Amino acid sequence: xxxxxxxxxxxxxxxxxxxxxxxxxxxxxxxxxxxxxxxxxxxxxxxxxxxxxxxxxxxxxxxxxxxxxxxxxxxxxxxxxxxxxxxxxxxxxxxxxxxxxxxxxxxxxxxxxxxxxxxxxxxxxxxxxxxxxxxxxxxxxxxxxxxxxxxxxxxxxxxxxxxxxxxxxxxxxxxxxxxxxxxxxxxxxxxxxxxxxxxxxxxxxxxxxxxxxxxxxxxxxxxxxxxxxxxxxxxxxxxxxxxxxxxxxxxxxxxxxxxxxxxxxxxxxxxxxxxxxxxxxxxxxxxxxxxxx
Amino acid sequence: xxxxxxxxxxxxxxxxxxxxxxxxxxxxxxxxxxxxxxxxxxxxxxxxxxxxxxxxxxxxxxxxxxxxxxxxxxxxxxxxxxxxxxxxxxxxxxxxxxxxxxxxxxxxxxxxxxxxxxxxxxxxxxxxxxxxxxxxxxxxxxxxxxxxxxxxxxxxxxxxxxxxxxxxxxxxxxxxxxxxxxxxxxxxxxxxxxxxxxxxxxxxxxxxxxxxxxxxxxxxxxxxxxxxxxxxxxxxxxxxxxxxxxxxxxxxxxxxxxxxxxxxxxxxxxxxxxxxxxxxxxxxxxxxxxxxxxxxxxxxxxxxxxxxxxxxxxxxxxxxxxxxxxx
Amino acid sequence: xxxxxxxxxxxxxxxxxxxxxxxxxxxxxxxxxxxxxxxxxxxxxxxxxxxxxxxxxxxxxxxxxxxxxxxxxxxxxxxxxxxxxxxxxxxxxxxxxxxxxxxxxxxxxxxxxxxxxxxxxxxxxxxxxxxxxxxxxxxxxxxxxxxxxxxxxxxxxxxxxxxxxxxxxxxxxxxxxxxxxxxxxxxxxxxxxxxxxxxxxxxxxxxxxxxxxxxxxxxxxxxxxxxxxxxxxx
Numbered sequence: 001x002x003x004x005x006x007x008x009x010x011x012x013x014x015x016x017x018x019x020x021x022x023x024x025x026x027x028x029x030x031x032x033x034x035x036x037x038x039x040x041x042x043x044x045x046x047x048x049x050x051x052x053x054x055x056x057x058x059x060x061x062x063x064x065x066x067x068x069x070x071x072x073x074x075x076x077x078x079x080x081x082x083x084x085x086x087x088x089x090x091x092x093x094x095x096x097x098x099x100x101x102x103x104x105x106x107x108x109x110x111x112x113x114x115x116x117x118x119x120x121x122x123x124x125x126x127x128x129x130x131x132x133x134x135x136x137x138x139x140x141x142x143x144x145x146x147x148x149x150x151x152x153x154x155x156x157x158x159x160x161x162x163x164x165x166x167x168x169x170x171x172x173x174x175x176x177x178x179x180x181x182x183x184x185x186x187x188x189x190x191x192x193x194x195x196x197x198x199x200x201x202x203x204x205x206x207x208x209x210x211x212x213x214x215x216x217x218x219x220x221x222x223x224x225x226x227x228x229x230x231x232x233x234x235x236x237x238x239x240x241x242x243x244x245x246x247x248x249x250x251x252x253x254x255x256x257x258x259x260x261x262x263x264x265x266x267x268x269x270x271x272x273x274x275x276x277x278x279x280x281x282x283x284x285x286x287x288x289x290x291x292x293x
Numbered sequence: 294x295x296x297x298x299x300x301x302x303x304x305x306x307x308x309x310x311x312x313x314x315x316x317x318x319x320x321x322x323x324x325x326x327x328x329x330x331x332x333x334x335x336x337x338x339x340x341x342x343x344x345x346x347x348x349x350x351x352x353x354x355x356x357x358x359x360x361x362x363x364x365x366x367x368x369x370x371x372x373x374x375x376x377x378x379x380x381x382x383x384x385x386x387x388x389x390x391x392x393x394x395x396x397x398x399x400x401x402x403x404x405x406x407x408x409x410x411x412x413x414x415x416x417x418x419x420x421x422x423x424x425x426x427x428x429x430x431x432x433x434x435x436x437x438x439x440x441x442x443x444x445x446x447x448x449x450x451x452x453x454x455x456x457x458x459x460x461x462x463x464x465x466x467x468x469x470x471x472x473x474x475x476x477x478x479x480x481x482x483x484x485x486x487x488x489x490x491x492x493x494x495x496x497x498x499x500x501x502x503x504x505x506x507x508x509x510x511x512x513x514x515x516x517x518x519x520x521x522x523x524x525x526x527x528x529x530x531x532x533x534x535x536x537x538x539x540x541x542x543x544x545x546x547x548x549x550x551x552x553x554x555x556x557x558x559x560x561x562x563x564x565x566x567x568x569x570x571x572x573x574x575x576x577x578x579x580x581x582x583x584x585x586x587x588x589x590x591x592x593x594x595x596x597x598x599x600x601x602x603x604x605x606x607x608x609x610x611x612x613x614x615x616x617x618x619x620x
Numbered sequence: 621x622x623x624x625x626x627x628x629x630x631x632x633x634x635x636x637x638x639x640x641x642x643x644x645x646x647x648x649x650x651x652x653x654x655x656x657x658x659x660x661x662x663x664x665x666x667x668x669x670x671x672x673x674x675x676x677x678x679x680x681x682x683x684x685x686x687x688x689x690x691x692x693x694x695x696x697x698x699x700x701x702x703x704x705x706x707x708x709x710x711x712x713x714x715x716x717x718x719x720x721x722x723x724x725x726x727x728x729x730x731x732x733x734x735x736x737x738x739x740x741x742x743x744x745x746x747x748x749x750x751x752x753x754x755x756x757x758x759x760x761x762x763x764x765x766x767x768x769x770x771x772x773x774x775x776x777x778x779x780x781x782x783x784x785x786x787x788x789x790x791x792x793x794x795x796x797x798x799x800x801x802x803x804x805x806x807x808x809x810x811x812x813x814x815x816x817x818x819x820x821x822x823x824x825x826x827x828x829x830x831x832x833x834x835x836x837x838x839x840x841x842x843x844x845x846x847x848x849x850x851x852x853x854x
Contacts, residue, residue: 188723229415
């Protein structure tokens with residue numbers, strides 16, 4: 001009995017730590033989505049599909065053309081950043097004065113397009129990088145090196161965004177724009193340009209997430225569906241546009257998924273997360289409503 | 294048009310639709326008609342909420358529940374769809390209430406509502422996939438062929454019967470639409486979609502009204518899922534649940550126009566004919582091309598024709614009804 | 621320096637300005653007075669490009685303001701302190717000032733301008749890490765003016781700088797306007813507080829129902845019967 005408890009505790013601790021590691025990548029995704037919502041006031045439903053395209057880019061560069069992972073990563077980030085900017089320029093910008101719901105649905109159309117594009121171009125096979133990263137052992141606990149790397153890279157990415165937002169003129173404008181859109185011109189700010197930059201930044205974050213997720217998961221055209229919904233829940237629970245709320249909610253959800261996965265499949269972890277979300281809405285709506293609209 | 298003439302037009306149209314399969318028997322065309330009727334019903338169900346500004350992307354979840362619960366009860370418990378369908382509808386309705394209540398009670402609207410419902414349909418898809426031991430996961434699921442009474446099993450081999458079933462269901466959808474149209478709830482919900490606070494101040498029970506329409510919409514969507522499953526005899530999580538199906542409903546409703554009763558039907562006709570001709574046009578040589586073109590067209594639609602085809606046409610036909618303020 | 625010729629402007633079908641002619645010479649301080657809803661704020665917005673006139677011309681040092689994109693007008697040397705200050709309430713004072721120096725021409729002078737602004741408003745330096753929205757009305761007005769000064773403008777547009785402030789603070793604000801003037805800046809100021817503003821400016825325009833009704837030096841305006849009756853309560 002005692003031995004059983006010991007092992008159980010170690011599994012539990014391992015799951016908790018794995019949850020934290022997963023939280024890093026989720027926080028990256030939530031940050032990107034929140035950034036775009038906060039600045040442009042639009043939700044990219046297709047955000048996870050941008051990540052999917054990035055994962056394919058990584059796969060093809062690394063696996064097909066033999067580019068080293070660390071050289072392919074910056075290219076992928078750049079590519080998805082360009083995709084984000086293009087998405088804004090082609091789809092969102094023409095709809096800026098349309099009802100918000102139309103903007104949101106248009107990005108839903110893009111979701112369709114990206115998924116079917118991936119199906120047409122890459123087929124529906126599951127593909128992976130084929131990079132086997134070592135497993136780190138601490139005592140009796142095992143952690144995948146990929147997860148640790150992802151966590152660190154996600155943190156570095158978030159710190160970089162933080163520095164950009166606080167230290168640069170453009171970053172300050174990005175923070176200012178949601179507080180008073182009309183007077184931005186008086187500051188000499190071209191809001192259109194800020195929107196494009198923000199969209200590219202949001203894309204870059206999706207690109208970074210893609211580089212990290214491809215280390216742990218197979219890529220297929222519908223891979224976005226496995227972490228898109230969870231990202232939306234995180235953003236709603238943390239408050240759309242609320243960076244800190246999103247950050248905290250990411251780790252809460254990651255823990256639920258990780259601990260839920262301890263007892264059964266990962267999918268049940270998601271179900272648990274959704275149930276938790278509904279319960280939270282009942283008991284702490286104020287947390288949800290913070291900084292709404 | 295007077296009321297009598299209006300009713301007469303509907304009656305004649307309906308009679309013509311009922312007689313159609315007895316004079317025209319091309320099975321492929323009937324098949325397409327059945328699909329159009331079933332999906333029209335589903336899109337009409339969605340539009341019940343959508344027309345009042347409640348944009349839900351969770352309907353893929355309700356439809357999936359309708360289809361899978363009915364099929365699972367039949368296969369595992371031998372429960373007839375005549376019992377299974379109501380059970381599945383109750384399940385979908387219960388889920389709608391559980392998710393809807395906190396959303397409406399705590400004024401979760403706009404982006405927030407869309408994202409919560411979006412997550413809902415994503416989660417239903419996950420559950421169906423996760424319970425692959427029972428549901429077959431992403432490979433799909435087939436209700437067992439009936440060995441005895443076909444009517445008891447709600448399985449028919451001929452298209453004509455299915456056409457009539459689908460037609461009946463579709464008519465029910467339109468009747469519910471008109472019933473809501475003439476009820477007090479319609480005014481309450483219109484007031485809510487204009488300004489929730491003002492409606493509440495005027496004595497409208499916002500939460501109750503929204504819950505009512507959500508419940509009706511979810512029940513009907515589950516029915517659509519169940520009928521679809523009985524007709525096709527094969528379902529996969531991707532065809533009856535998930536985000537893609539939810540988006541498909543929204544798009545079709547928008548394409549047709551969701552503020553007129555026949556708008557969703559027009560949307561279904563256009564989107565299904567489009568998808569079908571793209572599918573045939575591209576053939577088997579490139580899977581996914583049809584969806585790619587479809588997606589691009591949808592995006593263009595939202596950008597250039599947001600009121601929908603029927604909506605825009607009607608607007609052009611009767612511009613005198615509401616004189617614009619500038620003239 | 622600034623020249624408006626028969627400017628018509630409005631919002632949608634509502635016209636707020638009718639054939640306004642107005643001129644501000646370099647080094648001058650000019651006031652615009654008039655009742656609520658006369659079009660004073662619209663006038664300011666038209667100059668800084670927040671709204672575009674239906675007809676007429678606006679020139680800043682010979683450059684056509686109307687063909688300049690809105691976000692480039694500040695580069696012509698026009699800084700607008702909008703009505704109700706319009707600070708970014710959830711940004712620090714520092715960040716608000718930083719936004720004032722956003723345009724390329726101002727960025728390399730940022731440190732230098734910051735020093736000038738802090739010298740003018742020592743209070744802002746004390747509060748520099750505070751959220752702008754948590755300061756008092758007077759401090760916020762200082763911050764708004766400071767933000768406008770960050771762009772090193774030639775012409776400062778002040779829209780109702782005394783609105784909503786306590787009498788003592790109003791006094792301080794007008795003192796500041798005087799000091800800013802003395803530093804060589806050209807000022808165009810819109811005010812309801814006629815008595816105060818006429819003590820600060822060289823000339824003034826009286827605007828009513830969207831048209832210029834009268835103009836003249838401060839002394840003339842103070843002596844004018846129309847102004848006296850309507851605005852000075854004499």
